Amino acid sequence: MFDLGWTELLLIGIVALIVVGPKDLPGMFRAVGNFVGKAKGMAREFSRAMNDAADQSGVGDIQKTFKSAANPMKTAMDEVRKTTDSVTRDLNEATKPPLSAEQQAAADKARAATAEMAEARKAAKAEAAPEKAAAKPKAPAKPKAAPKAKAKKTKAGDEA
Numbered sequence: 197m198f199d200l201g202w203t204e205l206l207l208i209g210i211v212a213l214i215v216v217g218p219k220d221l222p223g224m225f226r227a228v229g230n231f232v233g234k235a236k237g238m239a240r241e242f243s244r245a246m247n248d249a250a251d252q253s254g255v256g257d258i259q260k261t262f263k264s265a266a267n268p269m270k271t272a273m274d275e276v277r278k279t280t281d282s283v284t285r286d287l288n289e290a291t292k293p294p295l296s297a298e299q300q301a302a303a304d305k306a307r308a309a310t311a312e313m314a315e316a317r318k319a320a321k322a323e324a325a326p327e328k329a330a331a332k333p334k335a336p337a338k339p340k341a342a343p344k345a346k347a348k349k350t351k352a353g354d355e356a
Contacts, residue, residue, distance in 0.1 A: 212224065
């Protein structure tokens with residue numbers, strides 16, 4: 197609305213300080229702030245009333261119609277996506293047969309066996325870890341290399 201930069205605001209503040217005076221300046225800023233707050237509230241209320249009136253008159257439906265007419269491919273794809281999602285969900289629920297008592301017992305047995313094997317594997321790994329650490333010999337320390345002597349250069353750039 198108003199395109200005020202920092203320099204303009206600074207100039208307005210300096211002029212207000214000179215014209216109003218330092219004693220009355222906080223009260224003036226408070227009054228201006230209250231006025232701006234009331235104006236924003238009135239604008240917000242007006243906007244809300246206009247949106248409510250538009251919703252009641254059916255402008256939202258017209259807007260959706262215009263959007264679908266402007267981009268029919270997107271609207272069609274959205275409908276296809278909704279339909280396929282619902283069909284897929286229905287098929288997944290319909291094709292999932294309940295397990296018989298024998299199948300449930302076999303599934304429970306397989307789960308238990310898998311859990312036992314996992315526990316045995318963890319126990320074997322825990323037992324093998326200390327043995328590997330004890331069996332691993334320590335590598336000998338590498339000898340440190342002696343520092344290299346720097347060659348002095350003469351003014352001509354030859355090494356001395």
